Amino acid sequence: MMSDEYIIEMRGIDKAFPGVQALSKVDFFLRRGEIHALVGENGAGKSTLIKVLTGVEKPDAGHIILDGEEVRVRSPLHAQELGITTVYQEVNLCPNLTVAENILIGREPKRLGSINWKAMNAQAKEILQRLDVNIDVTKPLGLYPVAIQQMTAIARALEVASARVLILDEPTSSLDMHETDQLFRVMRRLKSEGVAIIFITHFIDQVYQISDRITVLRNGRLVGTFETASIPRLELIAKMIGRSLTELDEMSQIKLESRKHIKGEALMRAKGLGFTGGIEPFDLELHAGEVLGLAGLLGSGRTELAQLLFGIEKPDSGVLEMEGEEITRFSPLASIGRGVALCPEDRKEAGIVDDLTVRENIILALQASRGWFKYLSKQQQYEIADRYIKLLNIATPSADQPVKNLSGGNQQKVILARWLATNPKVLILDEPTRGIDVGAKAEIQRLVLSLAEEGKACLFISSELEEVLRTSHRIAVLRDRKKVTEFSGEVDEHRIMQAIAGGEA
Amino acid sequence: MSVSKSSLILRRVTESRLFFPFVALALILLFDLVTVPGFFRIYTREGNLYGNLIDxxxxxxxxxxxAIGMTLVIATRGVDLSVGAVMAIAASVAALLMNPYVLAKELPPHIMKFMTDPHFTYQPLWVVILVTLIVAAICGLWNGILVAYGKIQPMIATLILMIAGRGIAQLITNGVRIQIFYEPYAFIGQGWIVLPFSLYLVAIVFAVAWLLTRRTAIGMFIESVGTNSRSSFYSGIDEKKIKLLAYTFCGLCAGIAGLVESANIKTSDAFNMGQTKELDAILAVVIGGTLMSGGRFSLLASIVGAWVIQAITTSMYAIGVPAFALQAIKGVVVILVILLYSEQVRNLVQRLTVQKGA
Structure with a gap:
């Protein structure tokens, strides 16, 4: 019987939003105790499918069969009662509460009507130990790194519902390699306990590392479901983006070509620059026409280095020179004036202003550099916005759309547009491709190279080594808040990995 | 073709920020139309217009x-609780400048006779107004400094002046309630040029605020800072200066309101002047659809919000609700108005317009 094999069968799911057919006739089958990767570009319909499954959205048509019985999922709460539970990309917990409170809030063990703190802490500790996490659960959650917060979210998800189905929405996008491994161990353990896991990710490597089967969506339609072992990587990517991969290979060609444009004189030069608690003093040169890659693990000081160059942080040692002149004023505004731009790592927190329109988001930094009173006319604003919407291929119904309605990849492009509009000489990109789909990733990488070709100096920061290798002319490696080495010319992945990992490797 | 065009206009109307405040106002006036005969009667006297609507x-x-000043402050994700107290300070400063003799213990008789003279003022009117507004702006600046540079939570920072302000206002006049006899000053609050003079003031302040925020980049920066201050900082916006401006402007507005109010009641009553007005102002902004969490704002919608509040009060008096019951009734009406703003009602309206369009 079918229901023996599958814990969830979704059949013929349709869902339309005003102007978009988000899902059309999508089938999705989840086996018991499998790890099932759900992949596709942004806007492919992954999130909508999950929202339908968890009762956030009601499908226009189709059936959901849970454990052999047809169900109508009324709300996320109802989904939890059914044993379907979700851990979202952004951790939805309270950083000021303790870890234990976060896990058990709403179901605290009680004694005589008041909370039994001792039992609660013990219980939380035990739950976390099941996930191989040993931490002090009485400390506020906010003190722990994102990975631990993620584990806490999973622990809570498992605790709230005795979950039969666990949905992980981009759980690894803010984790480093070790943390990802830890998460995978937990996933494998849960799988062996019979929990079926839906794993949504943009990292193709991870799909192959952990999943048993893969379902690919594209433009709201099902492309197919495949056994992971039987579909080669290239074929999978081709299915996801629906176009040829040769353009990805073109990149290295472009890169070789563009090497000619690199200027000898440094545009920006740091000498012994550093700040306590952030990054130890480092030397760095950025040349016009060059892409300098910055590799290193999460927490190695990549973001701090970028913030220092852009004036978010002030150095307490060393000098920073721009075109041979020493910089004395450190602030974002002063940096914009010098022709430096930073696309920050944290798109939601430090990038987009979600209530403002695409147009306003694009002109924001340019207008800030012009001050309060030299206001760009509406006409100029539309010209600039429309130019970049076209140039960067931003998918939006109009320039007046609030930016929060755009998908992650398009939001990232809007922020890129914001900085390109200031016509910078030095462009610092901190994780510009995080959490966005393969197609948009390639687009952004290509864009970075073409910007360098135009004579800009680009600092490209990414935790995906492959991407750094593909886009950069030169690569600097950070480890433990120190710049450890620099590679130029053709370098192989292995040597950089060694540098990143340090002595142990 | 024409059908889809009219439905498009309908959509745009219902999605406008002004839609719900106007609906709230219309519902209250509808209530008056049904229950109070002659509520809408407007009559003229000596060429001036009078009636409930004008009231x-x-x-x-x-x-x-x-509400105009408060809108800008709330849009930066702040709040200013001190506006009522700043009104009191403004009234005290103005009254004292016109008639400082009230503080003297003994006065020579030749001065005594000026005390109740409707043409007498110690300082010329323009000095009175200018100095008062400067003092009010300084009050706002103080709030702004505490919030932007002191990084104190807006509610706490402005609470300081809310409490201390009334004390300061009383100190200025040495605890005396100064009666105002000077007629040109009283005109600010009581005067009429076809319409009440204070309405022209509202129009001017609104125009200035609108030009300041919508014809420069300031409005966008306020909305940006209120929506996401970190992103704004990364984009090079000076959040501190924006906040300073918003609070200073709010203080200035409170100063003008203090002039109008004291001119209307012809006294500087440091204790009662502007009591709980800060809450009405906040409510007006909220009814106008600007979120307490900051971001997008509409000045006109806030003014409509102020009219909604006043319409409630005037209507209640018109149907004979006694003054002591007013606050309670007002609370109930406010709940109803806020219900109008709920997602359910919004969705209902959207569904209706979509159906009409289809």
Whole structure:
């Protein structure tokens, strides 16, 4: 019987939003105790499918069969009662509460009507130990790194519902390699306990590392479901983006070509620059026409280095020179004036202003550099916005759309547009491709190279080594808040990995 | 073709920020139309217009003025609780400048006779107004410094002046309630040029605020800072200066409101002047659809919000609700108005317009 094999069968799911057919006739089958990767570009319909499954959205048509019985999922709460539970990309917990409170809030063990703190802490500790996490659960959650917060979210998800189905929405996008491994161990353990896991990710490597089967969506339609072992990587990517991969290979060609444009004189030069608690003093040169890659693990000081160059942080040692002149004023505004731009790592927190329109988001930094009173006319604003919407291929119904309605990849492009509009000489990109789909990733990488070709100096920061290798002319490696080495010319992945990992490797 | 065009206009109307405040106002006036005969009667006397509607506009002008400044502050994700106290300070300063003799213990008789003279003022009117507004702006600046540079939570920072302000206002006049006899000053609050003079003030302040925020980049920066201050900082916006400006402007508006109010009641009553007006102003902004969490704002919608509040008060008086019951009734009406704003009602309206369009 079918229901023996599958814990969830979704059949013929349709869902339309005003102007978009988000899902059309999508089938999705989840086996018991499998790890099932759900992949596709942004806007492919992954999130909508999950929202339908968890009762956030009601499908226009189709059936959901849970454990052999047809169900109508009324709300996320109802989904939890059914044993379907979700851990979202952004951790939805309270950083000021303790870890234990976060896990058990709403179901605290009680004694005589008041909370039994001792039992609660013990219980939380035990739950976390099941996930191989040993931490002090009485400390506020906010003190722990994102990975631990993620584990806490999973622990809570498992605790709230005795979950039969666990949905992980981009759980690894803010984790480093070790943390990802830890998460995978937990996933494998849960799988062996019979929990079926839906794993949504943009990292193709991870799909192959952990999943048993893969379902690919594209433009709201099902492309197919495949056994992971039987579909080669290239074929999978081709299915996801629906176009040829040769353009990805073109990149290295472009890169070789563009090497000619690199200027000898440094545009920006740091000498012994550093700040306590952030990054130890480092030397760095950025040349016009060059892409300098910055590799290193999460927490190695990549973001701090970028913030220092852009004036978010002030150095307490060393000098920073721009075109041979020493910089004395450190602030974002002063940096914009010098022709430096930073696309920050944290798109939601430090990038987009979600209530403002695409147009306003694009002109924001340019207008800030012009001050309060030299206001760009509406006409100029539309010209600039429309130019970049076209140039960067931003998918939006109009320039007046609030930016929060755009998908992650398009939001990232809007922020890129914001900085390109200031016509910078030095462009610092901190994780510009995080959490966005393969197609948009390639687009952004290509864009970075073409910007360098135009004579800009680009600092490209990414935790995906492959991407750094593909886009950069030169690569600097950070480890433990120190710049450890620099590679130029053709370098192989292995040597950089060694540098990143340090002595142990 | 024409059908889809009209439905498009309908959509745009219902999605406008002004839609719900106007609906709220219309519902209250509808209530008056049914229950109070002759509520809408407007009559002229010596070429000036009078009537309940004019009363709503005139009595709502103080809260309108406060709401304009409050809108900018709330849009930066702040709040200013001190506007009522700043009104009191402004009234005291103005009254004292016109008649400082009230503080003297003994006065020579030749001065005594000026005390109740409707043409007498110690300082010329323009000095009175200018100095008062400067003092009010300094009050706002103080709030702004505490919030932007002191990094104190807006509610706490402005609570300081809310409490201390009334004390300061009383100190200025040495605890005396100064009666105002000077007629040109009283005109600010009581005067009429076809419409009540205070309405023109509201119009001017609104125009200035609108030009300042919508014809420069300031409005966008305020919305950006209020929506996401970190992103704004990364984009090079000076959040501190923006906040400083918003609070200073709010103080200035409170100063003007203080002039209007004291001119209207012809006294500087440091204790009662502007009591709980700060709450009305906040409510007006909220009814106008600007979120307490900051971001997008509409000045005009806030003014409509102020009219809604005043319309409630005037209507209640018109149907004979006693003054002591007013606050309670007002609370109930406010709940109803806020219900209008709920997602359910919004969705309902959207569904209706979509159906009409289809």
């Amino acid at each position: 709503i506009l005139r009595n709502g002008s103080t809260v309108s003025l406060l």
